[in-house]
Amino acid sequence: MNDDKTQEKTSKIDLNRRAMPHQSPKIRRNNFEEVALGYTQELAEAEASRCLQCKKPRCQTGCPVGIDIPAFIGCVKKGDFAAGIKKLKEKNCLPAISGRVCPQESQCESKCILLNKGGEIAIGRIERFLADWEAAQGKIDLPEKAKPTGKKVAIVGSGPAGLTVAGDLIMLGHEVTIFEALHKAGGVLVYGIPEFRLPKAIVARELDYLKMLGVKVFTDFVVGKTRSIDELLQEFDAVFVGTGAGLPWFMDIPGENLNGVYSANEYLTRMNLMKGYLAPKAATPVKKHLKVAVVGGGNVAMDSARTALRMGAAESHIVYRRSHKELPARAEEAENAEEEGVIFDVLTLPLAYIGDENGWIKEIECLKMELGEPDASGRRTPVEVPGSNFRMPIDAVVVAIGNSPNPLVPQTTPGLDTTKRGTLVADPETGRTTRDKVWAGGDIVTGAATVILAMGAGRKAANAIHEYLTTGKQ
Amino acid sequence: MNKVIERSMIVPNMHVLVVEAPEIATKVRPGQFVIVRGAEEGERIPLSIADYDPEKGTITIVFMEVGASTSVLAGLNAGDEVPTCVGPLGNETVIDTFGNVLLIGGCYGIGSLYPVAKALKAKGNKVSIVLEARSSYLIYWLDKYVPLADRIYTITRDGSMGTKGHISRLPDVIHGMREKPDRIIVNGCTYLMAHTSEVTRDLAIPTVVNLNPIMIDGTGMCGVCRVTVGGQMKFACVDGPEFNGHDIDWKEFLARRKAYLREESLFFRRSDAAFAHKEGKCAWHE
Numbered sequence: 001m002n003d004d005k006t007q008e009k010t011s012k013i014d015l016n017r018r019a020m021p022h023q024s025p026k027i028r029r030n031n032f033e034e035v036a037l038g039y040t041q042e043l044a045e046a047e048a049s050r051c052l053q054c055k056k057p058r059c060q061t062g063c064p065v066g067i068d069i070p071a072f073i074g075c076v077k078k079g080d081f082a083a084g085i086k087k088l089k090e091k092n093c094l095p096a097i098s099g100r101v102c103p104q105e106s107q108c109e110s111k112c113i114l115l116n117k118g119g120e121i122a123i124g125r126i127e128r129f130l131a132d133w134e135a136a137q138g139k140i141d142l143p144e145k146a147k148p149t150g151k152k153v154a155i156v157g158s159g160p161a162g163l164t165v166a167g168d169l170i171m172l173g174h175e176v177t178i179f180e181a182l183h184k185a186g187g188v189l190v191y192g193i194p195e196f197r198l199p200k201a202i203v204a205r206e207l208d209y210l211k212m213l214g215v216k217v218f219t220d221f222v223v224g225k226t227r228s229i230d231e232l233l234q235e236f237d238a239v240f241v242g243t244g245a246g247l248p249w250f251m252d253i254p255g256e257n258l259n260g261v262y263s264a265n266e267y268l269t270r271m272n273l274m275k276g277y278l279a280p281k282a283a284t285p286v287k288k289h290l291k292v293a294v295v296g297g298g299n300v301a302m303d304s305a306r307t308a309l310r311m312g313a314a315e316s317h318i319v320y321r322r323s324h325k326e327l328p329a330r331a332e333e334a335e336n337a338e339e340e341g342v343i344f345d346v347l348t349l350p351l352a353y354i355g356d357e358n359g360w361i362k363e364i365e366c367l368k369m370e371l372g373e374p375d376a377s378g379r380r381t382p383v384e385v386p387g388s389n390f391r392m393p394i395d396a397v398v399v400a401i402g403n404s405p406n407p408l409v410p411q412t413t414p415g416l417d418t419t420k421r422g423t424l425v426a427d428p429e430t431g432r433t434t435r436d437k438v439w440a441g442g443d444i445v446t447g448a449a450t451v452i453l454a455m456g457a458g459r460k461a462a463n464a465i466h467e468y469l470t471t472g473k474q
Numbered sequence: 475m476n477k478v479i480e481r482s483m484i485v486p487n488m489h490v491l492v493v494e495a496p497e498i499a500t501k502v503r504p505g506q507f508v509i510v511r512g513a514e515e516g517e518r519i520p521l522s523i524a525d526y527d528p529e530k531g532t533i534t535i536v537f538m539e540v541g542a543s544t545s546v547l548a549g550l551n552a553g554d555e556v557p558t559c560v561g562p563l564g565n566e567t568v569i570d571t572f573g574n575v576l577l578i579g580g581c582y583g584i585g586s587l588y589p590v591a592k593a594l595k596a597k598g599n600k601v602s603i604v605l606e607a608r609s610s611y612l613i614y615w616l617d618k619y620v621p622l623a624d625r626i627y628t629i630t631r632d633g634s635m636g637t638k639g640h641i642s643r644l645p646d647v648i649h650g651m652r653e654k655p656d657r658i659i660v661n662g663c664t665y666l667m668a669h670t671s672e673v674t675r676d677l678a679i680p681t682v683v684n685l686n687p688i689m690i691d692g693t694g695m696c697g698v699c700r701v702t703v704g705g706q707m708k709f710a711c712v713d714g715p716e717f718n719g720h721d722i723d724w725k726e727f728l729a730r731r732k733a734y735l736r737e738e739s740l741f742f743r744r745s746d747a748a749f750a751h752k753e754g755k756c757a758w759h760e
Contacts (some may be wrong), residue, residue, distance in 0.1 A: 181693050183511060183558040191691075220560040222693055226497050247709055250695035257707070257726050259733045263697035269690050275515045285737035286544070305606025317533070343759040407694045407712050 015119025018047040025339035029309045032195040032277050035336060035431035044129040048076035051121050054113055059123060062111035064456030067091040069108055069123055072233045076126055085134045088127060093167030096202045097189060099128030101451045103330045142212060146173035151469040154179065154236040156223040156409065159187020161242035161442030164458030166215045172466050176215045181222040184273060187244055191273040194303050224408035233437055238465045241440040244450060247407035250399055255353030258286035260361040264300045271307050273289060290386055293317040293364060295350055296400035297327040302334060304398040305342045316342050321349045321369050323381045347382065353397060364392045402448045423447055431461030439465055476559040479532055481550045484614045487539050490547050496531030496697045498561050503577035505567030505684055505716055505750035509692040511558035512546030519543050520689040523562065524585030536585025541738030563692045564715045578670055580606040583611045583662030584615055589747060590659060591622045600624050604647060610635035641669045648677065655679055660719065664731050671719030681719040687731060701727055
């Protein structure tokens, strides 16, 4: 058994946080199959047995959707997985997804009382185990829905925010219809997060669950173009806007429009949603790049760098202007990337992309940085080291420094106010926008953030929409 | 899923595709496009809308077969289904009372200019049109333009119809016109739009182009359609696809347009038709 932490033999408390089996780095860097293989039943029970079942569980306060964590872990401890998944699904209709992509180390697990002793409970891994266990049973128990209210809700965008709203409102007896612009539902879960981190079959499974509950899903339907929000309001009693990520940010440095300079959105969408990773079996053209640099240090940057390796790059670099310690990516994702051979060029700032005569990138001009005083975010500010310019020969660059919110709905909906950053103005507690009967949540409100924060925003908006639909209060 | 009502080759390598898309047909305005996916596991490609019928609930697309994805579309027949046809995307062509408007179309652009011509005519403009092709046999839809256009000019590379040469002969055409155009709108391959813009800058005629970059989602997410307009980064899917032709960094746009040319032709080896086309200066085949 692989141990994350050495067992404290003297203590009665079991601090042996059970590691999850993984594909070995050398093998997985050449395939798109899931990296983490999930707990076995024995591992899940052993890990659950370590939980102290606190009277005042702090873990729960770290969960944006307020899952009753000790309760579902307690079920696993007893080996009652059916009860565990039921408990989990009371607050989270997408456990197979959040069990995989939630940053538990900065949420529930960061609050675990055992953290200081170095053995916090692997809550995410147990959550994932339960979801996968249920799927493996081949039959899914549908919970009982509230009786039909006759109210109709339109959800714009099928990412984590929209799916959460759909899951919550369908259970409360409302009629729910999701409109998705792309040809597959799931939003960032299908176009962005790669197969090796979140298999698309799992997203499909969660979607099927929602459809079994009665959620209607229309793909290839662009709200703001195919139909406007105002038109939807003629047919629906309420609308939730969860349109997520929009145009990618660039740094406004020379050469960003050279061929071979991709936005992470393009790179990942081409590989994932358009199945570029299956080329030439799939008819999506992809380039072979031998040396790829990914600019940025978040999860999307890690996804891109690791995808590049799997697409056959001999070298895949992360170019990040701060140090290793400040990487915004989940520690686990950065570790996975490093194990697979991604090279971290930290304290490095791209200054310009230099192209060849045909308009293809061939080099990046970079500058070394050093860390100065902490900035407003508490992270130490990178400061340029004068005269440290150097050039890095490269075949491709993926720019993964974030994105603005999607512009289509704000552009085409009068009265829907936006902030200076282009995000929708919405009440953080309810998701209510400046338009009657319109709520919003996820990246379209917060700017680029995480899957679970979007799910949390979806939960709050669902509560507010339900309140409106049942009491008329907005 | 959208049902194919008709698919036929209108001139060599150029196809007309009519699909059932009732929501799009009622919404579409001249100059807009759809994103189409011909195969379940393939790419998404933007195609301009060349006609639409809200009553029948259909839209018409004219496209050239240039690679893997368009060859799948070219193989469709009435009754088949297109896995994805989504839109209408992009901003519409600005339709106003300009006076004399000269439309210039080549390739698929002969098709996509048709709704523009109709709308301009309805708005009271005097509409003339230049159709540009390698040879007379590649010119189509003359019959549709005859009732709309005051004058129809043609420029063919081999001189088989109208002025001999390519679009650099445009000044000759314009000098032959009774009144200088107040506005020029170009649809077609990148080469045609770039060169027209070059020529009309000297003639000081406002020139609008309808860009056709590579796109994925077409809704302002992927960023692949970025183009430098007046020194600024713009996104053709949500800021365009129409821009002032005189402001575009054409060299960069051409290079970006051709990014996957090699991969496309590798997929496309089985047909010689695309390579026969390379004599012409169409951006895809240079």
